Amino acid sequence: MFRNGLRNTTTSSRSLSASNNRNGEDSWFKSLFVRKVDPRKDAHSQLLAKKEDTNLYKIQFHNVKPECLDAYNSLCEEVLPSINTDAHYPCELIGTWNTWYGEQDQAVHLWRYRGGYPALTEAMNKLMQNKLFLEYRNERGKMLLSRRNQLLLEFSFWNEPTPRPGPNIYELRSYQLRPGTMIEWGNYWARAIEFRQQNSEAVGGFFSQIGSLYMVHHLWAYKDLQSREETRNAAWRHDGWDEVVYYTVPLIQHMESRIMIPMKTSPLK
Template identity: 60%
Template sequence: MATSRHTSVWCKGQMLYRYSVNLHQLTRRFSESSDKGWFRSLFVHKVDARKDAHSNLLSKKETSNLYKIQLHLWRYRGGYPALTECLKKLNHNKEYLEFRKERAKMLVSRRNQLLLEFSFWNEPLPRPGPSIYEMRTYNLKPGTMIEWGNRWARAIRYRQENNEAVGGFFSQIGDLYVVHHLWAYESLQSRKETRNSAWQKEGWDANVYYTVPLIRSMESRIMIPTTSSPLQ
């Protein structure tokens, strides 16, 4: 379809990926050194009382990037004003409006989310590739976002050696208390080896141990970059 070519001219939204294949991760394992019994897994560390919204405490302040997931991941440099400007331009473009009319005839359902970046994650930067990307989505229990952020601010260092950490986002509009972690790998085999190597590092198992009780459900998607994406 020609939409990505046109919208890249009309607005600041930049399409980074499209979904390709769905994988479901149904199991997680813990190291024996951290597994002290099922009863302990019901509890997490006490955290300080929150004094601000998690959107202010956890997101990057210097970039003001806003992201939208719509079977694609879009970036709007400049946050909500950039998104508003983009929508205004598209709503006055006859070719795009005609495309939307025809597209609506093929859709059964659709969902959008607006996302902010975690302050401790990398911002998605251009990559030469070729790479595959994994989007791991976590639906958290309400009220646990700060604890999740506290844990992952420490844990991210265990996943930086192979430059696999691309970006981390949390929802602001749409389904709430949803987290997306985006990773890059050379191949599915590389993904397996990289993920297994994390378990050999002291401290990674503890991060998994204390974040699992915060999760209501999780999903994994393998994504292929579009030809126009700066991340290949």
């Protein structure tokens, strides 16, 4: 009787131990793919964006007919600076580029509206009364294959983009995140940006509000492609950079890199 009871107890203990091991393995395995983010009642934009101002950004992607690229650049260089320097319009041209590596025959424009959505609406209403702008838009339409834009807010932990001397090349790294992971991305990059400001390469960081959602854009400046390579490699020598990469990569659904050359009249040279 005693031996049978001992044997049953031992068998039960082994079964319980095996079950616990399986549960532990299952839990560990699931943890590789599931990262829990606590539910919040705050809007993501309120948690991630700068609080001291109400800047709104618009990024435009114009895919130009290859045979029209020179004419398109000339048209932009003639018209866009006049809007940028006119105080009548509550908008600023931050930078304007042609894509060098990445999607070819493409122009990228980044605008800032100080005052948020009301400033955007005011600027567009006033531009609809601007004969030069209407002519520009009409001529531009003849040169494009397609175009799209996004409205963006800037991350609170990035510096505001300001004009800088050149010559520089710019890299626009665009990340399509998994829905629901924007806060997690912001938490990691609030620390990661410290590793990437050593050579003043960090220009601006933005996340989308209208257009493609859960989209992040990081804008970097380098002297050339070789300095880009050296700067990016140097980040791996900082303790903690590898951890940021390890935890942020699973948040990404798709990513894209553009190397861009500033147009002649771009404030970011």
